[in-house]
Amino acid sequence: MAKTYQEINEKIARGEAVVVTAEEVIGIVKERGVQEAAEYVDVVTTATFGPMCSSGAFLNFGHSDPPIRMGEITINGVEAYGGLAAVDTYLGATQPSADRGIEYGGAHVISDLIAGKEVHLVAKSQGTDCYPRKELDTWVKLEDLNEAYLFNPRNVYQNYNAAINGSSKRIYTYMGILQPNMGNITYSTAGELSPLLNDPLLKTIGMGTRIFFGGAQGHVSWMGTQFNSACPRDDKGYPQTPGATLALIGNMKEMDPKYIRGAVYEGYGTSMFVGVGIPIPILNEEIMSFVAVENKDLYTNVIDYSVPKKAKPNLKKVSYAELRSGSVDINGKSIKTSPLSSLKMAREIAEELNNWIKKGEFFLQEPIQSFPMGNTIKGLEIKEGESR
Amino acid sequence: MIAKKILLSFPQKSAGQPMAMELIKTYHLDFNILKAFIDDNIKGTLLIEIKGEEADIEAGIVYLREHQIGVRDIQSVVEVDENKCVSCGACTAVCAVGALEMTVDWSLVHHDDKCLECMLCVKACPMRAIHALI
Numbered sequence: 001m002a003k004t005y006q007e008i009n010e011k012i013a014r015g016e017a018v019v020v021t022a023e024e025v026i027g028i029v030k031e032r033g034v035q036e037a038a039e040y041v042d043v044v045t046t047a048t049f050g051p052m053c054s055s056g057a058f059l060n061f062g063h064s065d066p067p068i069r070m071g072e073i074t075i076n077g078v079e080a081y082g083g084l085a086a087v088d089t090y091l092g093a094t095q096p097s098a099d100r101g102i103e104y105g106g107a108h109v110i111s112d113l114i115a116g117k118e119v120h121l122v123a124k125s126q127g128t129d130c131y132p133r134k135e136l137d138t139w140v141k142l143e144d145l146n147e148a149y150l151f152n153p154r155n156v157y158q159n160y161n162a163a164i165n166g167s168s169k170r171i172y173t174y175m176g177i178l179q180p181n182m183g184n185i186t187y188s189t190a191g192e193l194s195p196l197l198n199d200p201l202l203k204t205i206g207m208g209t210r211i212f213f214g215g216a217q218g219h220v221s222w223m224g225t226q227f228n229s230a231c232p233r234d235d236k237g238y239p240q241t242p243g244a245t246l247a248l249i250g251n252m253k254e255m256d257p258k259y260i261r262g263a264v265y266e267g268y269g270t271s272m273f274v275g276v277g278i279p280i281p282i283l284n285e286e287i288m289s290f291v292a293v294e295n296k297d298l299y300t301n302v303i304d305y306s307v308p309k310k311a312k313p314n315l316k317k318v319s320y321a322e323l324r325s326g327s328v329d330i331n332g333k334s335i336k337t338s339p340l341s342s343l344k345m346a347r348e349i350a351e352e353l354n355n356w357i358k359k360g361e362f363f364l365q366e367p368i369q370s371f372p373m374g375n376t377i378k379g380l381e382i383k384e385g386e387s388r
Numbered sequence: 389m390i391a392k393k394i395l396l397s398f399p400q401k402s403a404g405q406p407m408a409m410e411l412i413k414t415y416h417l418d419f420n421i422l423k424a425f426i427d428d429n430i431k432g433t434l435l436i437e438i439k440g441e442e443a444d445i446e447a448g449i450v451y452l453r454e455h456q457i458g459v460r461d462i463q464s465v466v467e468v469d470e471n472k473c474v475s476c477g478a479c480t481a482v483c484a485v486g487a488l489e490m491t492v493d494w495s496l497v498h499h500d501d502k503c504l505e506c507m508l509c510v511k512a513c514p515m516r517a518i519h520a521l522i
């Protein structure tokens with residue numbers, strides 16, 4: 001028997017909705033079967049907490065007296081974009097600071113703002129008739145700003161590579177430090193708890209879906225960049241390589257610094273740990289069978305990150321159960337595996353979202369538009385010549 | 389002969405020198421200053437490695453405590469700040485001896501007795517939650 005979003009929301013309002021996490025649901029389906037489980041469970045919560053570089057914040061500072069059209073902008077020494085209107089800016093998570101480099105970047109400013117800390121705002125301008133001020137140097141807090149929202153163009157990757165280093169030198173990557181001669185493997189996923197692996201064909205996640213975003217209630221605002229929904233999939237539809245992504249939006253003023261944290265990858269750059277939880281409504285049996293997926297049935301590839309090319313060698317297809325076991329066998333050698341995203345925090349987020357729904361504080365939003373399934377990604381061709 | 393790392397804290401900064409001479413003479417201990425911390429000129433902290441017979445080391449530590457010097461055993465010179473750690477696991481990737489490990493519930497655990505002080509984890513931690521005492 002199929003359910004609608006409205007029916008589930010009514011159950012949430014009455015405090016009667018059955019909400020479980022994507023890990024808990026596995027046992028329920030094994031015990032009761034897909035059909036009975038689909039009737040019993042209303043919402044399955046998924047979550048992830050890991051580094052997501054393609055993130056940043058839109059900020060509006062309000063006008064000073066006399067006003068300025070901010071051109072060059074820095075916040076705690078981190079450059080923010082000056083090409084919007086007078087006092088609007090976009091602060092990118094990976095932008096390093098002038099004084100501390102990657103040790104303190106845009107992501108750290110964002111988490112400091114969310115933590116309520118005062119930040120140092122410096123701006124310069126040419127000065128115009130309507131915006132005469134040429135310089136500004138002040139301190140602001142999140143509560144002083146008019147608007148402050150995260151708009152992350154690419155988060156929550158649906159599946160991602162595992163990384164290895166086939167060279168004889170240690171390498172420093174966004175997949176962490178990789179030891180020489182295939183010394184270790186790193187991977188970044190919440191696996192069977194991961195949002196887009198539980199809804200592989202994006203049947204319920206689309207534009208407008210309400211989510212847990214950094215501790216606030218946010219939304220999926222668009223498909224994420226490099227949206228590769230046409231990626232190779234198994235018979236059931238689970239992606240075998242990096243697939244779909246999501247663009248997310250949410251109010252920083254409602255966020256919790258616990259779930260948005262600045263991060264540093266040695267020799268690579270600044271990134272941001274983002275906590276995201278997505279509820280999946282169990283509308284029918286098909287959706288229930290998707291969320292019942294286990295780590296042993298989810299696969300990725302071990303890719304050699306030492307090869308400085310776009311197409312890197314693929315050494316082995318492995319399941320997330322193998323990666324989670326602590327070692328993977330490659331060419332007869334047992335190689336240690338380590339995670340990069342926090343399953344512990346992802347579980348906490350899935351529980352938190354679960355509580356919000358059970359308490360009737362969070363309702364499902366049906367997507368106002370679905371995302372295309374056949375989308376591929378293009379590379380960038382380098383063309384010769386000074387003018388064309 | 390054994391070697392041991394200890395962290396000493398002095399009530400007054402000046403108390404360090406005679407104490408050291410005493411240790412060498414009376415207890416036949418060798419020691420090496422790994423790091424001196426300066427704290428407001430009021431209190432000094434010193435990370436030292438002492439070498440000698442086990443009984444002599446123990447007697448030396450008793451002597452230090454009698455002289456109002458704080459003594460803390462240091463198993464490992466790297467410390468994990470639990471408030472900053474998110475249990476991501478990135479540090480476990482570089483810890484060859486398994487001093488940093490994930491537990492069954494995917495929390496980070498630090499077995500400091502296993503640490504070889506390679507310091508790689510300090511750089512590997514994206515939260516900068518691991519700091520080195522030296």
Ligand code: SF4
Nearest residue numbers: 473474476477479513
């Ligand atoms: S890398 Fe840092 S944050 Fe991650 S588990 Fe290790 S100590 Fe914790």
Ligand code: SF4
Nearest residue numbers: 483503504506507509
């Ligand atoms: S210093 Fe080296 S051996 Fe010690 S915990 Fe860190 S990585 Fe492991």
